[in-house]
Amino acid sequence: MSASSNASAARAWVEIDLPAIDRNVGRIKQALPPHVRYVAVVKADAYGHGMPEVATRLLQAGVDCFAVANVAEAAKLREVGHDADILLLSPTLPNELPRALALGLDVTLNSLEEAQAVATAVAKSGLKAKVHVKVDTGMGRAGVWHEQAAELFAFVQADAAFEWRGVYTHFSDADSDAAYTAGQRTIFLTLLERIPSTVRAGLMIHADNSAGLESFSASAPFNAVRVGLMQYGLPPSTGSFLASLRPEPVLSFHARVVLVKDLPAGTAVSYNRTKILSRPTRVAIVAVGYGDGVPTAASNRGFFLVRGQRCPILGRVTMDQTIVDVTDVPSVVVGDIATILGAQGADRITVAEFCAWADCIPWEALCTLTQRVQRVYRTDRT
Numbered sequence: 448m449s450a451s452s453n454a455s456a457a458r459a460w461v462e463i464d465l466p467a468i469d470r471n472v473g474r475i476k477q478a479l480p481p482h483v484r485y486v487a488v489v490k491a492d493a494y495g496h497g498m499p500e501v502a503t504r505l506l507q508a509g510v511d512c513f514a515v516a517n518v519a520e521a522a523k524l525r526e527v528g529h530d531a532d533i534l535l536l537s538p539t540l541p542n543e544l545p546r547a548l549a550l551g552l553d554v555t556l557n558s559l560e561e562a563q564a565v566a567t568a569v570a571k572s573g574l575k576a577k578v579h580v581k582v583d584t585g586m587g588r589a590g591v592w593h594e595q596a597a598e599l600f601a602f603v604q605a606d607a608a609f610e611w612r613g614v615y616t617h618f619s620d621a622d623s624d625a626a627y628t629a630g631q632r633t634i635f636l637t638l639l640e641r642i643p644s645t646v647r648a649g650l651m652i653h654a655d656n657s658a659g660l661e662s663f664s665a666s667a668p669f670n671a672v673r674v675g676l677m678q679y680g681l682p683p684s685t686g687s688f689l690a691s692l693r694p695e696p697v698l699s700f701h702a703r704v705v706l707v708k709d710l711p712a713g714t715a716v717s718y719n720r721t722k723i724l725s726r727p728t729r730v731a732i733v734a735v736g737y738g739d740g741v742p743t744a745a746s747n748r749g750f751f752l753v754r755g756q757r758c759p760i761l762g763r764v765t766m767d768q769t770i771v772d773v774t775d776v777p778s779v780v781v782g783d784i785a786t787i788l789g790a791q792g793a794d795r796i797t798v799a800e801f802c803a804w805a806d807c808i809p810w811e812a813l814c815t816l817t818q819r820v821q822r823v824y825r826t827d828r829t
């Protein structure tokens with residue numbers, strides 16, 4: 448198992464397969480027309496994978512620019528020396544604007560009020576603002592409601608404070624409702640006609656997240672995509688096109704067995720005694736818990752792989768430790784690796800499976816891996 452060689456000293460770690468990022472980006476780029484810009488979404492510490500390392504690898508793999516949630520995340524990218532464009536996906540608070548301008552970030556405008564605050568910050572700093580206007584076409588979250596968007600377009604176009612670089616929308620249901628997504632796309636396309644064609648020709652026009660790629664149309668005016676989940680190797684749905692690209696999971700999650708012992712039938716295991724052993728049982732205590740990113744929802748439901756075999760979680764997942772049944776796995780010893788996500792031997796625990804036990808979505812499973820879990824980066828070709 449490659450996992451052991453890289454992390455011999457760790458109790459719990461995730462292994463990040465950097466060459467898998469190259470392959471995923473390559474597959475996604477190949478599926479897109481060459482003029483389409485690839486905005487790599489690296490918010491939330493690159494979906495738990497570790498932002499500096501992953502962002503650097505993404506750039507090497509050929510992405511065009513980055514998107515993050517906020518100014519603090521963008522500042523981190525600038526600190527490690529990336530001067531690529533960085534788009535802020537969330538609304539920016541007035542007090543954050545001076546820093547956003549100083550760092551040369553692409554600010555998303557979600558309202559006339561926000562645009563006015565940006566114009567004020569520009570007047571104070573003397574630095575022009577690079578902006579994308581975000582339109583709410585049925586997500587009900589960020590962005591100017593589409594019926595009020597034309598007014599914001601006109602404001603941005605008229606004021607010299609702005610360098611207008613892009614316009615975009617965000618899909619709410621691209622992973623499960625093609626008709627609703629098509630409706631959002633139509634509202635957005637109709638709205639684009641309100642922008643003079645000479646101005647429109649210079650804009651980045653984007654709508655698609657990973658799931659949106661399923662219905663991406665090269666003939667539309669779209670000339671950029673915002674890719675998160677897919678580049679980390681997870682198709683947002685089992686849809687034919689995206690699944691056919693066969694993205695490879697980049698992250699796997701492992702921890703050490705720290706104690707092995709035999710318990711008699713009838714023993715209550717872990718907090719609140721939710722599991723009573725029905726047979727004499729050999730248990731392994733694994734050094735990972737909800738303090739690392741294994742949700743308590745997986746209690747009595749999930750499995751870890753030990754020595755290539757599925758071992759059921761017994762009782763409650765606790766903050767630092769999880770107990771698994773190794774009665775049927777011969778010769779488990781302290782120091783063995785338990786795999787929570789990923790392959791071990793001939794078996795694999797997928798993120799989809801983990802999410803079913805943990806009652807969460809793939810994005811969440813990755814983001815809730817905590818800082819206590821060491822990140823180990825594999826750079827070798829596999």
Ligand SMILES: *Cc1c(COP(=O)(O)O)cnc(C)c1O
Pocket residue numbers: 488490536617655656657658673674675676677683
């Ligand atoms: C997070 C985010 C994305 C990336 O979505 P994935 O489903 O992970 O590809 C794209 N656009 C916006 C506005 C986002 O907030």
